[in-house]
Amino acid sequence: MSISMEFYHFCTIIGKEYLLKGLALHDSLEKHAKNFHLWICCLDDISLQFLKRMNLKNVTLIPLESIEDDQLLSVKKSRTPHEYSFTLKSPLVLYILNNYNFVNSIMYIDGDLYFYSDPKPILNQWGDGSVFICEQRLAKNIEDSGTYQAGLIGFKRDSNAFQCLEWWRTKCLEWCFHWHEEDLWTDQKYLNKWPELFSGVIISNDSGINVGPWNEGNYESTPDFNVSNGEVYINNHKLVVYHFSGFVILNELEFDLCNYCWVNEDTLNHVYIPYIRAIQKAIGRVKSIDDTFTYGFALRMSREKAIHYYKYSNN
Template sequence: MFNTVIGDTKNNDNLNHICVTASKDYILRILAMYYSLVTHSKNFKLWVCCMDQETISFLKEMNFQHMVIFSVKEVEDINLRLIKQQRKLNEYCWTLKAPLIHYLLTRYNLESVLYCDGDIYFFSDPNEIFEEWGNASIYLCPQRDAEWVEKKYGKYQAGVIGFRHDTIGLESLKWWQKKCEEWCFALPDKERFGDQKYLDEIPNMFSNVRISEHLGIDAAPWNCIYNNNYRIEKKNDSLYIEKNKLVAYHFACFSIFNEDEFDLWSLDTLKIRSTIKNNIYIPYIEKIREIIQDLKNRGYDVNHFYSKKSNVKSYYKYTTFRRKMDQTDEFYCMATIISKEYLVKGLAFHQSLLNLGDEFHLWICCMDSESLNILSKLNLKNVTLIPVSEIENNMIAKLSEKRSLTECCWTMKAPLCEHILKHYSEIDYIIYCDADMYFFSSPKPILDEWSTYSIFLCKQRSTRMIEHKHGIYQAGLLGFKREENSLKILKWWKEKCLEWCYDQYEDDKWGDQKYLNKIPNKFINIKVIQNIGIDAAPWNIVMVDGNDVTRKGSRILIENTEIVCFHFGSLLMLSENEYDLWKLEELTFTKSILKNLYNPYIKALQQKYEELLSIDNTIHYLSHTAPDYTPMNVHKF
């Protein structure tokens, strides 16, 4: 008969005893926990209660020195085996905690046992836990969560909990076990939730309880990433939460799909600060990747250790590019479309991003071979070039027979965004900008306002006549997330533009833009940007009475709101020194608007124009005009 207890069960003195339950879908996490203990402790023993035969067999082959493995059958009695048939695996594992700890304390006469969930990972010596615990009979860790959460799910965390082999410890275990056998389910029920809400009563019912005050013990998403504003910083190669060294982090709701793809928080989309991501999540991910590679090298099939979940919330793909993105709390993923006529403007747009820092990447769809060749020679920083043929095969060749270059560019916006989200799965979103956009300050307000919405749109904020003809939203700046609803909207917009996209008003349509009117009514979770400094433009500043631009230090303001980006639409480069600021009709550009917006932009255009001429002076980089064209708003600079 197969031995169901494997490992050294006798030499238990002067050790920190930790126990955990494990099933095959938790094997990678258990290995990560074990290796983290080996790294940081010399006096521990990990007792693993295996929920299936595959886990026992696997861990037996691994033959870990500081691990004792045993079958759940060692713990179960008739009542537990009956309960097992009525509960899900996770609920049954919760039910098992109290009898498991009781079994170890009494069967092997251990002084104390600390239970840890299988997704706990140690960043420093667990002895700090046992030192804080001291001689108390019971050791509890507060949730340190929002008040409503603690009221619903409990004040204390059942993922790290300890009991001593004394009268109070054993009595409290028996009480907890009885409660969990009566009811232990994942859906909250009045004053109950799983095995955890019962813990609220322990300090009231039993004495000699130690409640942890150490912020680095059972740190977790709910008390580090949100609901608290703790200072988290690296000091002397250790991570500190306030004044407490990080000891154990609870990687709850963390899923492993393969060695490169993970869900960092499966309950919702979670934004994780770079300090936490780089110093907590990445070390954990890299350890799991190392474990997977080691198992592969040993000939193990690791595929059945992976999560099979499909509804991913906080997707993370480990790549070199993703690691670059992780180095900052704000990284901007942007896309634009450039033809040879828009090379100068596109380079100015790119330079405006560079002026603000290195925390961005720009994907450029090149509409012709000239723009692709020139941009390839420039080797632009933080840029990926995409030939238009790579996105939709020969679609543009067919469309160009009926559509102008401008109309083809409009048609390509949605396919470009869709292509980037499909082929660069490590990014969470893409912001499309027309190439004649220019950033005067950080794009951060865009992300802040976009927040958890699927897509964002910018209002025209223009005259009634313009909005009637061209739409109430602007297609020159909009963003799409990597999530189901957003991709559904993007696909709808793409199909509409492929069907019809012309520079004329027809049947309540105009270009790619008038379709946007329907999106907020047709789809959910849409963010309409309210910040008037985002996508400021001639049609909502120059053409609207009372809007003027001022400067305060380095900040350019409209109505006391800092201008983030300005859309220099319908601006023509007639020569290096002569520009038509608005080709469609005569407008009044104030001195302040010229000084603070147009002159800096034109200066950037001139610099890029000279740069392009030095590379290839055979290409016509200036704006093309019709033979009967008459300049409307000439500005010499």
């Protein structure tokens, strides 16, 4: 386990369906970031009350109404909760930068990310840049959803980053839906234009940052994917953070590893199983507060409908 001397500021958006994943994310930061603070925007009162009772270390909870304004409220009813959470990313980052003057840089991270090592390579690559983004590196069988990934993005407290955030906010208010329309898709395809529109945009070339099932098909065997001393390496870059896009929790023991593609055996053994253990730990923590808790479970989904059904028991 690495020990970081850096201080990291992160923010994320969590609703009741993502509570278990958010707890796993926080657990991974405690293990690997050490010196960090995580702002969590709670989409509903259920997630807010659960997280209050858990009293997580290095966490500030932000009720949804704290960042909502008339413009956000005007589009809220036209969007699904998932689409609305996409729309909220830039307002959340702007809220934190405008209300916490000691935050000079912050990373927005989706609630289904999980860190496997110190985030320091992110800061090293970001350097003096204003905005930090990662290429998706899409595998051949994955539908185009943009050049860059909106699940992990960094912003500094400078004019370039603020211009980018305000532009992104405006665009997402205009259109942010979970379908493809011309050159649009959710909040994400807007990122395609950032390197040409804004100064100081740093594009990560580290294969271990924000890996996900959309690009794991590129790393199916050694030397692309290997494990040394318990650490996962992809193209000789240590795995820093994995994005568990499409991961579905059926119950405490059963999962759909990804609801849109297959996960290979190496990734299952060295990436997914540690994450499943973290999810099971989160389930135990939540059920110690309320043993009737079922939020986050795909109760209406059968194992037969899973793309990559997997049952895991650590007994």
